[in-house]
Amino acid sequence: MVWLCLGIGLTGCGQAAPPQPTEHRQASWPEAPLEKSYAYFKRRYIENGERVPSQTFGGVVSEGQAYAMLMAVWMNDRTQFEQVWTWTAANMMTSKSFLPAWHWGERDDKSTGILKPENATDADEDMAFAMALAAKQWQHERYTQIAQEMIRDLWKHHVIEADGRYFLSPGAYFLEHAQRYNAPEIILNPSYFAPAAYRVFAELDPEHPWPALITEGYRQLEACSALTPYKLPPDWCAYNLQTHQYQWALSFGDDRKPFGYEAFRVFYRLTLDEALTQSGGTGAARTYLRGHPGLLSIYQRHKRLPEKVLPDGSLTPSDSTGFLQAALLAQQQVLSPNRQAGEALYNTLLGHAFKPHGVWFHDDNYYRQATIWLHLKAISLLLARQEQAIQAQPPKKNQK
Numbered sequence: 001m002v003w004l005c006l007g008i009g010l011t012g013c014g015q016a017a018p019p020q021p022t023e024h025r026q027a028s029w030p031e032a033p034l035e036k037s038y039a040y041f042k043r044r045y046i047e048n049g050e051r052v053p054s055q056t057f058g059g060v061v062s063e064g065q066a067y068a069m070l071m072a073v074w075m076n077d078r079t080q081f082e083q084v085w086t087w088t089a090a091n092m093m094t095s096k097s098f099l100p101a102w103h104w105g106e107r108d109d110k111s112t113g114i115l116k117p118e119n120a121t122d123a124d125e126d127m128a129f130a131m132a133l134a135a136k137q138w139q140h141e142r143y144t145q146i147a148q149e150m151i152r153d154l155w156k157h158h159v160i161e162a163d164g165r166y167f168l169s170p171g172a173y174f175l176e177h178a179q180r181y182n183a184p185e186i187i188l189n190p191s192y193f194a195p196a197a198y199r200v201f202a203e204l205d206p207e208h209p210w211p212a213l214i215t216e217g218y219r220q221l222e223a224c225s226a227l228t229p230y231k232l233p234p235d236w237c238a239y240n241l242q243t244h245q246y247q248w249a250l251s252f253g254d255d256r257k258p259f260g261y262e263a264f265r266v267f268y269r270l271t272l273d274e275a276l277t278q279s280g281g282t283g284a285a286r287t288y289l290r291g292h293p294g295l296l297s298i299y300q301r302h303k304r305l306p307e308k309v310l311p312d313g314s315l316t317p318s319d320s321t322g323f324l325q326a327a328l329l330a331q332q333q334v335l336s337p338n339r340q341a342g343e344a345l346y347n348t349l350l351g352h353a354f355k356p357h358g359v360w361f362h363d364d365n366y367y368r369q370a371t372i373w374l375h376l377k378a379i380s381l382l383l384a385r386q387e388q389a390i391q392a393q394p395p396k397k398n399q400k
Helices: 031-045 062-074 078-091 121-137 141-158 172-180 195-204 210-225 265-277 284-291 294-302 323-335 339-349 366-392
Strands: 103-106 112-116 159-162 165-168 185-188 237-240
Touching (some): 031 366, 062 366, 121 141, 121 195, 141 159, 141 195, 165 185, 165 210, 195 210, 265 284, 265 323, 284 323, 294 323, 323 366, 339 366
Antiparallel strands (some): 103 112
16 A cells, blocks of 8 residues: 555554654654644644634634644544544534534534534545544554545545546535636635545545546646746636636635645645655656746745745735745755755744744744644655665665
């Protein structure tokens, strides 16, 4: 199985290494900041050990729960994983599918429950991915069953077939949004494209063509990135069902076009895909990242990374607080994986803003901390697999 190496253990690339208490060993980069950040994340953002309150929407959204589950499984923290999942299953699941509702919180009558029953695709696929990894890592048959049900419902509710292609819908809300505006389009969010997860899903759900969704997803990512001067993926784009072209969403305004708070996650997801496939430089993830150096160009030219890159190529005056830095760091490690060089770049981009208690920049929301953490974890997996591959090579014979 190609996805075994996405678990926490890399011993034999499939046999989980025994948990090591962090206080008894000296962690290297990026493992040291990952451990410290995770410990702080649990204290600061996971309320009662079971739910991640949203600082943006209030209540709890499925995205925060999914991030907490992914972080827990990658830190081999089974207790935390089970606490978050148990609360999610009890409070956010509906009778319609094995996918969580998007938003839970306090109602007008002061009772608590599901506020928005529709699903959020990115959270759904991250949660299913976390469940699949947990099932393999902890040899948990029930988790395998849950993961399979979630994966099948992901395809049923979030994958659209049109014009002989597969599209990942961001969710029912966005299909209805396009219909309200009489827009003949399928709205797309490039940062929802999760090829590493789909490779895992394909093994647990062979009935659906997940490999075809990967192929189409990379094509869509290229096409949407071509809409911008720096060839960076936008937060949102669309496929026009009449012209059969990729374009800006007709039903969205300019505020959905920048490379910003959503699109930067493309770099994490592609780094994870490269860590999984170990393409040796020929894989789709590395090909895309090599062909889209816009973020590095901006950094080299302006000596800063903005909060957003606008669709006309201009930069916002405010600087990014970790999001774009994490994306650039991940991209450079895919193109030239090297632990020492990666740590040096990390110190320049992010390390200076990492507080002693385990937070990057500000602790005002879980999203910043979780997404930076996930970029670093993808890098950690990438480096570990590369180093293992080097160690597995037979020694070179002396040349006479």
